[in-house]
Amino acid sequence: MTGGAVPPFYVHAPTAGQAPVIVASPHSGRxxxxEFLRMSRLDAVALRRSEDCYVDRLFAAAPAQGAxxxxxxxxxxxxxxxxxxxELDPTMFSEPLPHWCDTTSSKVRAGFxxxxxIVSRDxxxxxxxxxxxxxxxxxxxCWQPYHDALSALVQVNMERHGSCILLDAHSMPGPLKRRGDLPDFVLGNAWGTACTPALTALVEQHLVAHGYNVARNVPFAGGFVTRHYGRPRRGVQALQLEISRTLYMDQTTLQPHAGFEPLQAVLTDLVASIVRHGDMPGRQAAE
Known part of the structure; x- marks a missing residue:
């Protein structure tokens, strides 16, 4: 959270091989x-409650696995x-919005x-x-450069390998006691339309083998990235991965705790498994 010119995104190229795998974190920016803080009625700590804290760091070793x-x-x-x-909320703005804006989506209505x-409870x-x-x-x-970069990465993988796997990484709040405990991970494949069953099963089996509780599509089936980029019949698979923050951070102080490094190791191995899956000749065509 420092001043100065900061690019809207960073791309870390593979340092071991060139697998057709992208790990993306659209919500871990900090x-x-x-200027933004002056504009907001909330302080930086409150604003950070909507952030996917440290997800980029959890996957920092992905390039060493070939992703x-x-x-x-x-x-x-x-x-x-x-x-x-x-996707814009017309109540937020001082003048009427242009006709091309989507003012009625479920996310807009919810404030997101x-x-x-809004920022959740704040x-x-x-x-x-x-x-x-x-x-x-x-x-x-911000939005346009990020998606220009993501689209270009997908296209490069398609040209080079004929296929691409996109793991869209997120975090979610920990257990909500009044509504029942949330799982450790939620895999969102847009109800089976954004990637092959084999990819979803691979990720699920890897996490379950480490003792985690894994759900599919509920309560997170995948956002814009998953639904927009996931075209398995064309060779592009997208899977959203939601990680419970209780596994790696204190949700009050927003600091990593002792679970961070063990989880980071599990996710590094997960990326390695996805890379091996993506590198199998003819895998996407067969599925």
Whole structure:
């Protein structure tokens, strides 16, 4: 959370081989500019409650396994790369929105559009309406470059390998006692439309073998990234992975705890398994 010019994303190329695997983290960005903090009614700690804290670090060893790692630097509360570009809440803005904006999606209605209206339990982010130009600038300088980079990485893998696997990595709040405990991981494959059954099973089996409780599609079936990029019949598979924050961090202090490194090791091995799966000749065609 420092000042200065920060690029909207970083790409870490594979350092061992060139597997057709991308690990992406659109919500772990933690550059909260002074301007954004001045604009918000919330402090940085409250804003960070919507952040997928440290997910990029959990997968830091992915390039050493042959995968490409892409992660945003801008916070989810500032601009959400796991939404369509123009999912905007008209109540947030001081003038009518252009006709091309999606103002009625379920995420918009819940307050979590491309420019979020709220941060979970801490309520509204802004004390007053924003000009549409603010949303437009964030989408042009954050959302668009991130997706340009992701699209280019997918295309390069398709040209080089004829296939691509995209693991879209996220974190989720820990157990909600009043609603029953959430699982350790949720695999979102858009109800079977974004990747092959074999890929989902591979990831699930790996995590279960380590003693984790794994669910599929409930309560997270996959966001924009999974649904937009996942085209298994064309050779592009996308799977959203939600990780319970209780496994690796203190949700009050927002600091990693002793579980961080063991989980990081499990996820490093998971990426290695996905790389081996993606490298199998004819695997995508056969599935």
């Amino acid at each position: 550059h909260y500019s002074a 490409t790692l892409l992660h945003a630097t801008f916070p989810r509360a500032y601009c959400d790369a796991n939404r369509a570009a123009w 559009g491309t420019i979020a209206r 309520g509204p982010i802004y004390p007053r309406p924003l000009p549409f130009s603010e949303a437009e600038a964030r989408i042009r300088t």
